[in-house]
Amino acid sequence: MRIGAIEAGGTKMVCGIGTPEGKIVDRISFPTEHPDITMPKVIAYFKDTKVEAIGIGTFGPINLKAGDRRYGSITTTPKPGWAHYPFLDQLRSQYDIPFGWDTDVNAAAYGESVWGAAKGLQSCMYYTIGTGIGVGIYSGGELVHGLVHPEGGHIPVRRHLADPYPGRCPYHQDCLEGMAAGPAVEDRWGQKAGDLPMDHPAWAIEAYYIAQAVTIAILMNSPEKVILGGGVMQQRQLLPLIQDEVKRSLNGYLQAEEITKRMEAYIVTPGLGQEAGLYGALALGLKAWEESRRNASI
Numbered sequence: 449m450r451i452g453a454i455e456a457g458g459t460k461m462v463c464g465i466g467t468p469e470g471k472i473v474d475r476i477s478f479p480t481e482h483p484d485i486t487m488p489k490v491i492a493y494f495k496d497t498k499v500e501a502i503g504i505g506t507f508g509p510i511n512l513k514a515g516d517r518r519y520g521s522i523t524t525t526p527k528p529g530w531a532h533y534p535f536l537d538q539l540r541s542q543y544d545i546p547f548g549w550d551t552d553v554n555a556a557a558y559g560e561s562v563w564g565a566a567k568g569l570q571s572c573m574y575y576t577i578g579t580g581i582g583v584g585i586y587s588g589g590e591l592v593h594g595l596v597h598p599e600g601g602h603i604p605v606r607r608h609l610a611d612p613y614p615g616r617c618p619y620h621q622d623c624l625e626g627m628a629a630g631p632a633v634e635d636r637w638g639q640k641a642g643d644l645p646m647d648h649p650a651w652a653i654e655a656y657y658i659a660q661a662v663t664i665a666i667l668m669n670s671p672e673k674v675i676l677g678g679g680v681m682q683q684r685q686l687l688p689l690i691q692d693e694v695k696r697s698l699n700g701y702l703q704a705e706e707i708t709k710r711m712e713a714y715i716v717t718p719g720l721g722q723e724a725g726l727y728g729a730l731a732l733g734l735k736a737w738e739e740s741r742r743n744a745s746i
């Protein structure tokens with residue numbers, strides 16, 4: 449049996465085909481252009497593949513409200529052609545199979561819980577720190593949806609005392625994303641984040657902001673694992689700085705051994721590496737397939 453996976457990103461659209469055991473057997477990537485250009489390529493890729501379900505993890509914000517007329521669409525985005533685009537309906541009109549639909553970060557959190565760093569756990573949180581900052585929440589064995597979906601990249605943060613940078617979020621200016629996403633690091637220091645030396649003061653400031661978000665995440669959601677992915681986390685020195693900062697800000701309040709003794713195994717990078725999003729989409733497709741089988745047998 450084959451399951452399809454779509455990781456719809458702001459810059460590229462990755463499509464793949466995988467097995468229920470979590471092996472990706474084929475993949476392809478297209479630039480994310482206007483949907484009139486990109487979607488026909490996505491639809492054509494799955495033709496004749498006999499996939500029995502497709503999972504989609506996408507950039508957002510998206511409509512996840514079950515029963516809503518616009519369920520399955522992208523909502524507000526400055527990306528030309530994508531605002532209110534009925535992503536899921538376009539695929540459904542071509543393929544009469546079950547579909548999984550969620551944010552890219554929820555998909556990644558789910559993929560990590562099935563095959564990655566949070567395997568076997570009932571909860572985890574997944575952050576991507578890249579061009580933007582996104583958060584996926586898996587809790588009590590379910591992905592969290594609600595009013596909309598988690599948007600933890602835009603939480604307010606306390607400013608680092610040595611940081612005069614104004615921030616660059618078009619909505620909030622100095623929210624987490626405005627202060628700590630890759631473009632903010634590059635804007636603040638005037639060079640590519642990947643070119644900043646490991647011992648540059650940028651990384652202590654970066655860790656300070658990310659650690660605030662992670663501290664709030666731990667206190668609010670009590671995840672059994674915190675997973676930090678995205679381009680900025682390629683800076684290996686960041687993870688220990690963040691772990692230390694989280695410990696410092698919790699200041700002994702939480703006595704869980706994951707925090708007091710095993711922090712290096714608690715706040716981690718993705719077990720599925722750069723592929724967490726695509727595997728997450730595969731896992732969502734598999735879940736949709738299983739649910740449709742269950743419903744059919746009732």
Ligand SMILES: Nc1ncnc2c1ncn2[C@@H]1O[C@H](COP(=O)(O)OP(=O)(O)OP(=O)(O)O)[C@@H](O)[C@H]1O
Nearest residue numbers: 458576578579580630631641642678679680682683
């Ligand atoms: N080696 C690196 N070190 C630090 N930062 C990096 C590195 N490589 C890329 N980045 C930063 O990561 C950002 C790109 O993030 P990522 O690779 O996660 O892409 P993306 O998928 O476009 O992001 P998003 O997850 O927000 O959609 C760039 O803005 C850059 O500032």
Ligand SMILES: [Zn+2]
Nearest residue numbers: 602617620623
């Ligand atoms: Zn913001």
